[in-house]
Amino acid sequence: MRLVNFLKAGRCTLGARKGDTIIDLTAAGLPDSVDGLLALGADGLAQAKAAAEKGGAGIALASVELLPPVLNPSKAIAVGLNYIDHAAESPYKDAPKYPVLFHRFPSSWVAHGKPLVKPKSSDQFDYEAELAVIVGKAGRHIAKDRALDHVAGYSLFNDGSIRDYQFKSHQWMIGKNFDASGSFGPDLVTADELPPGAAGLRIQARLNGKVMQEANTRDMIFDVATLVSTCSEIFALQPGDVIISGTPAGVGFARKPPVFMKQGDIIEVEVEKVGVLSNGIANE
Template sequence: GARHISKAQALEHVAGYALFNEGSVREYQFKSPQWTVGKNFDDTGAFGPDLVTADELPAGGKGLLLQTRVNGKVVQSANTEDMLFDVATIISTLSEAVTLEAGDVIVSGTPAGVGFGMDPKVYLKAGDIVEVSIEGIGTLVNPVVDEA
């Protein structure tokens, strides 16, 4: 494992990039003082569908178009260049607190455009199809289903 990774060496620790679609269970988040649990229900975090090796993309995955579509409509469109913290900074900062091991997955967050921030608020419902794509990586497609 590795700790205290410098920003200059951080990208040497990246095997590749994939997509992650984290679905928040807002009903739970509204009744809890801690939002994290509402982001970790069974089946609310999809990962994949492929891993693109780091050498197939620009350093740090910079300059790539990121989009989210719900039922075919673009609801988020951003560029990885506009991330609040770049990949090297995220890795360096995390490694100050935890030992990073081979195979660890680090998820960076979402661009502007989440339904909770809209006026009026928009929530996903059973039957919706969510597609997340990043240029050069691919598209992750997730159906929204009610909890069984």
């Protein structure tokens, strides 16, 4: 099942996407957002699946404005250097022994189809293709062998990075949280639609149609179960929390010469079986 948040008459509405059609699940008596649905737990997802299978009047995907698949996570945790080749191309060189975690704020991302904003203060606007993991079941100190039970589904994330600001200090927060510098969406694909832990899926970034990053999610240093378990050591995970699981090699700053995004570019993130996240670039 593919769940979306979209605008209907100016209000957030929960939908199930089937190809180019959206089934209005809010009209079927379910909450008005994915966030609200996840708060209902497994019963909510089961109700959504039944309503989606029942169908009803569909809305053309092309006629609606999509919103990010989670609107207000209590936490959005990004993972740095989670592919060996990307760690090697970075200034840090060595693969981490423990996940490198940092926070990404909802104000720093936009939905599928919306422009990413290149800030006035930098010309080093970089792309990062990532798989997003969306928590569906709360938990603390989650054992690794039970961690996937806490995952509702997966989405796509472009961890857009302002590189000169990222490397101004040892903390990456400022370079990763410029307003509207990243993107998230378009769907939440429920975990039952994908291999366990979304492993074994091709991941790509394409800039103006050219493949810049290509790898496989099996290449993660810390897999999804490890990331969920590790994050839960630190804080209780809540439904709707997002873990942005890291990017492979091929980012712009590591190329010779560097390649950064500029106004008019189109950047696409694709993960096999999850979909495509596409955004244009606009100047601030």
